[in-house]
Amino acid sequence: MTLWIGIGIFILIIVIVMRWQVAQKIDWQKNHRQQWNVDLYRERLRANLSPELADEMSQQLLQDEQQLKNQSFIQKSAVHSTYFFYTLLWGLLIVLPLSYYFSLSRYDVVVTGLQDSKDYLHTVENSSATEKNDNRLIAIQNKLRQDPNDGENWYQLGQIYLFNNEFDNALESLSRAAGLLGDKPHILSAAATALYYQAGQRMTEQVKQLVDRVLADDPADTASLSLLASDAFLNADYDLALSLWQQILDSQRVHVERRAIIESMQMAEKLKGTQRP
Structure with a gap:
């Protein structure tokens, strides 16, 4: 029922606009004919007419010119009203359909659908990342079965375990990598990160020692600096x-x-700005 009422109001507004435009067109045609009539009078007066006919036409010309002046004044006054009227009509044409649409349950359905789509895409992205990580894990494990002395693959395996929050497996893999490749900074920083999260995000003495060793060899090591920055942020030491x-x-x-x-x-x-001095 509400739908038909909305459609009826919309059609009524369109009919009003069309009738108004037709009326404006008729008035314009009438005024144009009257102006043409005055011009014709003027042309005839320029010809050699008899004094009596010239006088008669002059009187008629004065009457028509006076009528045109009056109509011109009325038209100027109507311009503002016409502008307001059209503005109001167009406003109604826009506002009424939108108001009707937003009052329907369909709008809520659309909003809910968009949110569901976003949640679905987020789930798909996370699932895809996890699936890729699992596939990578299997691939590296297969490589290590073929060549268990590949230190770089042990390091990659440790990184994957670290991503999966499997800290014991991560530390075991990184230990094997260090045994084959040596205590390289990127291996030690990964081990420090695994120990840090294994301890519940606490900067233990063992973690500090590993970080210090890494930064002594490479002061700009990204993993170690990120670990220190995250710990400082967690403990509200925002300046550090x-x-x-x-x-x-x-x-x-x-x-x-x-x-x-x-x-x-x-x-x-x-x-930092919310902290008390």
């Missing part, structure tokens, strides 16, 4: 966190996720 993140940005390392770091720095600045 900002300083460490800035060091990472200044290092100009190609694999640095600059956007994520900048967003973290912005969050730290906001939280």
Whole structure:
């Protein structure tokens, strides 16, 4: 029922607009004919007419000119009314259908559908990332079965376990990588990260020792600086966190996720502003 009422109102508005336009067209044609009539009088008066006919036409001309002046005044007054009328009509044509649409449950259905789509895409992305990680895990395990002395594959396996929060397996794989490749900074920093999260995000003495060893060899090691910055942020030491993140940005390392770091720095600045002096 509400749908038919809305359609009826919409059709009524269209009919009013069409009738108004027709009326305006008729008035314009009438005024045009009257103006043409005055011009014709003027042309005839220029010809050699008899004094009596010229006088008669002059009187008629004066009457028509006076009528045109009166109509011109009325038309000027009507311009503003016409503009307001059309503005109102167009406003109704836009507002009424939108108001009717937003009053329907369909609008809520559309909004809900959009949100569901976003949630679905987010789930698909996460599922895809997990699936890719699992496939990568299987592939590296197969490679290690063929060649268990490949230290780089042991390191990659440790990284995957670390991503999956399997810290014991990660530490075992990284230990094998270090035994084959040596205590390289990227292996030690990955081990420090695994120990840190295994301890419930606590900077234990063992974690500190590993981080210090890495930074002694490579002061701009991204993984170690990120770990220290995250721990400082977690403990509300925002000045230290900002300083460490800035060091990472200044290092100009190609694999640095600059956007994520900048967003973290912005969050730290906001939280820093809420701290009491």
